[in-house]
Amino acid sequence: MKRTFAVTAVVAAAFALAFLVLPVLALFLRVPPSDLIHALGTPAARDALLVSIKTSAIAHAAVLLIGTPAAYAIGRGSFRGRALLLSLIELPLVLPPAVAGIALLVTFGRLGLLGGTLNALGIHLAFTQAAVVLAVAFVESPLYLRAAIASFEGVDGTLLDAARTLGARPFRVFARVALPLAAAGLGAASALALARGLGEFGATLLFAGSLQGITQTLPLAVYAQFEVNLDTALAIGALFVCFGAVLLLALKLIPGWTRSVSLSTFRSASSPSTSS
Amino acid sequence: MALVGPSGAGKTTLLRAIAGLQLARGRISVDGDDWLDSARSVDLPAEERSVGLVFQDYALFPHLSVRKNVEFGRKGGVALLERFGLAGLADAKPRELSGGERQRVALARALAPDPAVLLLDEPLAALDAHTRSEVRAELQLLLREADRPTLVVTHDFEDAATLATRVGVLVEGRLRQLGTPAELVASPADPFVASLTGANVLRGRARALATGLTELELPTGELIRSTDPAEGDAVAIVYPWEVTLSRTPPDDSAQNHLAGVVASLVPVGNRVRARVGPVTAEITAESSERLGLQVGGRAVASFKATATRMLPEASPAMPTQRP
Numbered sequence: 001m002k003r004t005f006a007v008t009a010v011v012a013a014a015f016a017l018a019f020l021v022l023p024v025l026a027l028f029l030r031v032p033p034s035d036l037i038h039a040l041g042t043p044a045a046r047d048a049l050l051v052s053i054k055t056s057a058i059a060h061a062a063v064l065l066i067g068t069p070a071a072y073a074i075g076r077g078s079f080r081g082r083a084l085l086l087s088l089i090e091l092p093l094v095l096p097p098a099v100a101g102i103a104l105l106v107t108f109g110r111l112g113l114l115g116g117t118l119n120a121l122g123i124h125l126a127f128t129q130a131a132v133v134l135a136v137a138f139v140e141s142p143l144y145l146r147a148a149i150a151s152f153e154g155v156d157g158t159l160l161d162a163a164r165t166l167g168a169r170p171f172r173v174f175a176r177v178a179l180p181l182a183a184a185g186l187g188a189a190s191a192l193a194l195a196r197g198l199g200e201f202g203a204t205l206l207f208a209g210s211l212q213g214i215t216q217t218l219p220l221a222v223y224a225q226f227e228v229n230l231d232t233a234l235a236i237g238a239l240f241v242c243f244g245a246v247l248l249l250a251l252k253l254i255p256g257w258t259r260s261v262s263l264s265t266f267r268s269a270s271s272p273s274t275s276s
Numbered sequence: 277m278a279l280v281g282p283s284g285a286g287k288t289t290l291l292r293a294i295a296g297l298q299l300a301r302g303r304i305s306v307d308g309d310d311w312l313d314s315a316r317s318v319d320l321p322a323e324e325r326s327v328g329l330v331f332q333d334y335a336l337f338p339h340l341s342v343r344k345n346v347e348f349g350r351k352g353g354v355a356l357l358e359r360f361g362l363a364g365l366a367d368a369k370p371r372e373l374s375g376g377e378r379q380r381v382a383l384a385r386a387l388a389p390d391p392a393v394l395l396l397d398e399p400l401a402a403l404d405a406h407t408r409s410e411v412r413a414e415l416q417l418l419l420r421e422a423d424r425p426t427l428v429v430t431h432d433f434e435d436a437a438t439l440a441t442r443v444g445v446l447v448e449g450r451l452r453q454l455g456t457p458a459e460l461v462a463s464p465a466d467p468f469v470a471s472l473t474g475a476n477v478l479r480g481r482a483r484a485l486a487t488g489l490t491e492l493e494l495p496t497g498e499l500i501r502s503t504d505p506a507e508g509d510a511v512a513i514v515y516p517w518e519v520t521l522s523r524t525p526p527d528d529s530a531q532n533h534l535a536g537v538v539a540s541l542v543p544v545g546n547r548v549r550a551r552v553g554p555v556t557a558e559i560t561a562e563s564s565e566r567l568g569l570q571v572g573g574r575a576v577a578s579f580k581a582t583a584t585r586m587l588p589e590a591s592p593a594m595p596t597q598r599p
Contacts, residue, residue, distance in 0.1 A: 161297045162335040164322035166349035167389055176348070180339045 027237045030230075039235035044228075047213040048221030048236065055129060055217060056198050059136035063197075064190060067144050072174055072182075074145075075152030076160070086149070093142045100138055101206025108134060109207075131208035132215050140197035144189050151185025152178060187254060191247055199240070278428040278440030280472060286449040287429035288332070291395045294427070295329045296322035306392050306425075328386030332398040334378045336370035342381050343367065349389035360384040360418070375403045376411040380418070387422055394419075394426040400435050412438055433457075433473050445469050461515065467587055470513040475585075476555045482510035482586060489531075490586050494554070501531040504586035511587050518583040519557035521550060521575050523567060531581040538573050552577045 028036070039045060074085065092100060106112045109126045110119065118125060125131050155178050163173045179186075201219040208215040210224055218236050225232040281287050293300035296311065296319075304312040306327075311320045328349075336345050343366040346356055357363045360380045370378060379399060386394060399415060400408055416438055419426055428439050429446075436443045437457035444454040445468070453465040457473075464470035471477045478500060480492040484507065492500045492512045500512045520526075525533045536553020541564065548564040550557050552575045569575060 156335070158331055158333070158335040159337060161292075161295075161322070162329070162331060162337070163348065164297065165295050165325075165327055165329040166385065167323050168348070169323055177337060 024241055027234055027241060030234055035231055036235040036238050039229070039231040040239065042229065042232050044212060044216075044221055044225055045232050045236055048216050048218045049239075051129070051132065051213065051215065052198060052217040055132040055136055056194065059133045059140065059197055060190075060194050062133075063137055063141045063144050063193060067141055067148060068179075068186065069174070071145050071148035072152050072178060075149040076155075076157070076178070086146075089142055089145050089149075091142075092138060093146070097139060097200065097202025098206055101135065101203035104131075104135055104138060104203060104207040126207065127209040127211070127215060129208075129214055132204055132217060135203040135207045136197040136200050136217075139200050139203055140193040143196050144193035147189030147192065148182070148186055151182040151189065154185065155181045184254070188251055191251055195244065195247055198243070277426070277442040277444065278430060278436035279444045279446045280430055280433050280436045281446035283431060284448075285446045287431075287446055288397055289449075290446070291329065291397050291427070291429055294325075294393070294395060295327050296320060296325045309392075326389070326392040328389070328391035328394045330379070330382045330386050330394075330396040330399055333402050334370075334382040336378060336381055336385070338370055341367050341369060342373070345370065345381055346384045346388055348385060356384045356388055359421070374407070376407055376414065379403070379411060379415065383415075383418055383422075392424070394422060394424055396426065396428045396439075398430055399428060399439075400430065400432070415439060433460075445472060463585070464513060464587070467511045467513070467589070470511070470585070470587065473515075475513045475515050476519070478512040478514075478554055479589065480510065480512070482506035482508060489581055492586065496554075498534055500534075500584060501581040502584035502586045503582050504584070506586035506588060509589035511589055513585040513587060514555065514579050514583055516549060516556045516558035519555055519559075519577050519579045521552060521557050521559055521563070521567060521569065521577055523575060525576050526578060528578070529580065530578040532584060533576050533578050535574065535576045538569055538571050538575050541569060541571055550575070555579075 031039075040049075074082070074089075095103070105126060107114055108118065108131070109115050110124065125134065159177055159181065160173050163177045168176065198217075199219055200217070201223070204210075204215065204217055205220060205223075210216045210220040212221075212224070216224060218240070222233045222236050225236070279287055279290070289298060292298035294304055294311075300312060301314045302312065303310070303314070306325075309326075310316070310318045311325050312318060337348065340348070342362055343354075343357065346362070354363075357366055360383065362377070362380055362384060365373065365377060365381075370381065373381065379402075383396075400412055403411055412435060419428075419439060426440075428436065430436050430439075433443070441456060442454065443457050443460055445452040445460070445465075447468060453460060453469050460469060461473050461475075464473060464475065467477050467479075478492065478494060480494040480500070482490050482492045484505065485491050485501070488503075490502045490504060490506045490510075492502065492506070492510060494500065502512055514532075520530070525535065534553050534555060539551040539553075540549075541551075542549045543561060544558075546561050547558055548561050548569075550559060550564065550569060555577045557577050567575070
């Protein structure tokens with residue numbers, strides 16, 4: 001009886017693995033690799049790559065720059081309504097991307113909530129590259145904030161207290177103690193948020209449109225090329241698979257890497273011949 | 277000085293309040309500088325108070341080397357590293373250090389900015405029993421060298437007596453007694469202080485005798501005599517080193533003899549702490565051997581009426597003294 005179950009479980013695992021891996025593999029198997037690389041050179045793919053890199057870089061930089069101190073304030077603070085605030089931050093995570101796109105449109109669009117104000121300032125966001133940046137930042141920031149807040153919550157408060165008694169002003173406590181101690185968690189949060197931002201589709205489509213060379217990001221190019229040139233769509237898909245694989249591998253390896261570094265310093269410190 | 281008290285007495289809270297890490301009301305003034313004065317809405321943030329705080333678990337920055345830890349408060353702490361015997365460990369990370377080394381780093385780090393006041397929170401609690409006495413002696417020397425107002429909080433009277441010249445007993449946020457360790461031992465203000473300093477505390481009912489002595493009747497019916505006056509519910513206090521043990525009731529000048537079963541024999545260095553009936557006696561290992569004491573065997577604990585202090589059971593309200 002036990003045996004039968006063990007066999008069933010193994011078969012289930014094999015089935016699940018095949019189900020997940022086969023489509024990913026199929027991306028590479030449909031056309032020869034040389035064709036894939038060639039397809040990445042088409043103007044549509046090249047433009048999309050540039051748009052994606054540019055908008056993601058700007059959006060991600062903004063998310064890190066604003067999100068990190070924000071996460072520190074929320075993660076270390078104790079104030080009324082903290083639980084509510086956390087829920088508000090997570091809300092965009094559970095929204096369908098298309099809903100996020102509409103929400104951005106009715107906020108920053110020409111006829112949106114802030115549209116009049118922005119208009120008066122001569123700023124037109126909808127269907128521009130800035131709109132892509134906003135859309136990407138909107139979908140990736142909750143992911144980053146949530147993980148970054150958890151990282152800062154995990155920092156031992158006594159260490160921050162110790163820094164204060166040693167005369168460190170708030171910024172120094174943050175930069176010299178909290179930030180390095182939360183760094184591993186922040187790195188992982190940043191990587192996952194970046195991946196989410198690069199893959200953003202729905203919000204970008206609704207808020208920024210899909211204009212080649214301006215707002216057409218890689219995922220939008222996959223959709224656009226799907227009917228025009230399947231090879232290009234496949235090539236971009238393969239690119240995402242590679243990027244994702246590198247990212248996941250890095251996430252797995254980085255904690256191991258820091259551990260091995262600390263181990264080697266431990267060895268050199270404890271062996272009398274090398275200690276100075 | 278040191279503050280001793282049971283956990284929950286507010287010792288750590290007091291240190292955190294002095295350091296500015298805890299909201300507090302009242303007045304804290306150091307060298308004429310007001311750090312906290314609720315009446316005048318003065319409340320300096322922690323980073324502006326000239327205080328060195330050694331945390332209970334040392335709170336060393338795990339990502340920084342020993343040198344960077346010590347120099348966190350002020351650059352150029354190299355001399356401190358040398359003085360604390362840490363020069364060879366300058367590049368080590370805190371997790372590579374032993375408990376005693378961590379404590380030295382924490383102390384060096386706290387002293388580096390040359391604080392007006394040094395605070396230590398349970399400095400020996402994080403250590404193993406076998407390194408404790410060694411580190412305690414080391415800490416005693418380092419504190420003497422640091423030569424500045426120092427407040428140590430601990431739950432252990434022996435630690436406090438070793439590390440401080442004046443010891444305060446803190447219970448439920450109130451100072452019960454303040455004095456030199458010797459004063460606290462010689463005349464504990466109340467039964468709690470007495471038990472904290474390691475005395476045997478025996479409860480019973482006291483009455484005056486015609487001879488001028490006081491007799492305390494224990495719940496077991498046994499009688500204890502003291503030269504101190506007392507009436508009604510009272511406690512007799514006698515230190516373990518005032519108690520002698522014998523196999524049969526001795527014919528000597530001691531007035532008090534309590535026969536009982538030896539419940540435990542704990543060697544402490546060259547001495548043995550023996551629990552006989554309701555009292556603990558501290559005798560030399562040699563005497564213990566000579567008497568053939570064994571757990572479960574019988575013995576008589578004797579102590580003089582002149583070595584027996586009497587205190588009323590419910591202590592009158594103590595006039596609180598300022599530290």
